[in-house]
Amino acid sequence: MVADRAPRGGADKRWLALLVALLFASLAAAQDAASLQARHAALREQLDSNPYRRPLHIASQVGDGTLQGDVHARFGQPFAVLGAALQDVGHWCDILILHPNVKGCRVRPGDRLELNLGRKFEQPLDDTQPFAFRFRVLSARPDYLALALDADSGPLGTSEHRMRVELAALDAQRSFLHLSYAHAYGLRARLAMQGYLMTLGRDKLGFSVVGRDEHGQPIHVDGLRGVVERNVMRYYLAIEAYLDALAAPPAVQAERRLQLWHAGVSRYPRQLQEPALDDYLQMKRREIQRQQVPAR
Template identity: 60%
Template sequence: MRRLLPAGADYLQWLGAAVLLALLTAAPAYAQDAEALKTRHAALTEQLDDNPFQRPLHLESRQTEDTLQGDIYAVIEQPYAVVGTALQGGEPWCDILILHLNVKSCRASSDPTGEVLRLHIGRKFEQALADAYLFEFAYRVATATPEFLQVLLEAKDGPLGTSRYRIKLEAVALDDRRSFLHLSYSYAYGMAARLATQGYLATLGRDKVGFSIVERSAEGQPVYIDGMRGVIERNTMRYYLAIEAYLSALSEPPAEQFEKRLDHWQTAVEQYPAQLHELERDQYLSMKRKEIQRQQRSASDAANK
């Protein structure tokens, strides 16, 4: 049964979270092997070295008549031997996705067609799962070699005429201590979603901006992209930071990784307050601890049946 949709100021974040990190069939071609992704890394050398993100990262976005797409390219100070293994499997991806403030739960399971991630997407405060919206993403590893990984998460449709959700994550070894990641996130939207988003952007979300600089003010200050491209840029960054937080916690003892991930994500988000600040630190940590505990109880109950 479909659930009630988030309303008001939370709609825009909910829509981005529901799409979860994605790629359309109409999007440009992506790297199919290690050399192609390494070539892209070489082409972005200047952008990765000189940018406002406080990390070697480059973000792009685009909007067509019915699609939004965001792409992040970043260098990770982790060897591919760690990254390529850690980012495979539905359960690790649930540990990643739950960090987003609008993801209320994530459960990985298998059916005859393959592995599925069932996500409840809701609002930015504590919420019963019955009031959140259930999405099912097919998960698969498209390619996994000793130096190149490609992972896909796809869902056919969603509320308000949205469709063709996809996350694509690609990773390649750069050297024995660094990896290069490409996260692409997109979705298709119809008239209902367009109107709802535009209504939000004209009212409660009128001050929301993305990361791309479209011009400079008379005082030389950056003027950031807004509107629907701002939406896709903010959520692409949120999910990239979740991947980064997950990888950063791998060196901790297993019992401490959960808190490390939460701490890393919240700290990273607050580096970009104009774009990403939503909750105070204590609010976020309290909410996520409860949601993850609920998720763990659900997994335990399912295993004991």
Template identity: 55%
Template sequence: MRRSLPGGAGGFQWLRATVLLALLIAAPVYAQDPESLKARHAALAEQLSDNPFQRPLHLESRQTGDTLQGDIYAVIEQPYAVVGTALQGSTHWCDILILHLNVKSCRVSSAPAGEVLRLHIGRKFEQALAEAHLFEFAYRVTTATPEFLQVLLDAPDGPLGTSRYRIKLEAVALDDRRSFLHLSYSYAYGLAARVATQSYLATLGRNKVGFSIVARNAEGQPVYIDGMRGVIERNTMRYYLAIEAYLNSLAEPPATRLEKRLNLWHSAVEQYPAQLHELERDQYLAIKREEIRRQQADAASE
């Protein structure tokens, strides 16, 4: 027998509470203070110490409704005094994001509500900016204390009807020499983006996989997630490795930091060839050097 909902105003309140609870369960949880992020570090102790990434790192992904999200949690062998400063500042983020092979340019501009990162995102090969997609990420440092940092980058729109792009970075001090980072990357998509992605995955991207292991084959080898969750996992990892390369280049003299982080990023992605291999080192370096030269020339001409 079908049960009816409680009637009247009480029924409405019950339904609203049920919907709210469902949204809270489905929604990603972010730390709002250092204690929450430290608790997440403790909860992931096993995953951080035993994983296939060759570093203390844990990756999660989810596809809910019209949204894709990837999350990476990682321990960085850098004190928070370094990490917390380095990961603030819009220009620092342009230095990070340009390492991603699909980011063709990153410029900082001012808007009434604050700073905006203007990113051109396109193909992996050399490409005119007019042929790439422009994203405007509002940049905000929502929390910055001597122990905890939270940075948000939000873009309302993207190509093919995609929307609600968000990059969120949280960092907390673990001890005098280590920090714990949480990077989240998400966006919403519609029918056009779903069709375009599925077309790509059926042709050029048919052999592309993510990192999550969904099964084992007859030989006991891992079978990795594919499809749209594979896409979000690959890009989340690329952005995380850009952060790691940037941080690990800071010990270099300023004149050599760019080359150091470019080489560090390429070396890092090549540790995961099944997921991330796209370009040989010489190809990647040549393209990035030209993109950064173009970016610097454009800035100087203003």
């Protein structure tokens, strides 16, 4: 009889430990949702009145060999609809391919997204650079979703690419999204970016306003902060276009996403100089068709 009791006591302790772990996990998820909702409250003034004329806020920071851009945005769509769409890894190629520098995307076993990165014109895949994200769902609750897309290495000597997506319910009809994209860069990438900023990127701007000129006009951030803000905005607009196109019939959603993405970047001509609409549509239609061909 004594021998029988010990295993039950050990099992009881294990069950208790499991219940405690689940309780703390639940509390942590609730805190994450509350934290994102609190961020929405803190940004309410910027979301309601800004140069974007929509509930959106963008910020950036440059560290010692690191870049990070963040977008916060409010959606007039229910969390249940948006969360279900974003947490499916199979939908992320439909999102990422909208970015003009993403020339191809395939979902591989282990929730791995294999991308091909290139220029803003049509290219054979052999002329592009391979890049792969590991996709993870960090938290999926009735009112909160957290996703991670990570890559240890990237093009031109960049590394530690980290994309984080958070989504929280605000009420029955509105959701709040946070997108963060960061990466590190070494000497090779630093030299490449310096060369870009001295030539093609010399006159390009970011979105954050860092002051006013003598005429009272806004002075926008430039340099490395401008680079990361433009890129995180392109990815955000891809997510937005995908989510907004969900209301269209399935047969036309792919075309609707392309139209919405280009309309999105066209709002910001000072920052985002993208291919003309006809060129973008022609290029992306062919790239989407190419990635639908089964891999060899």
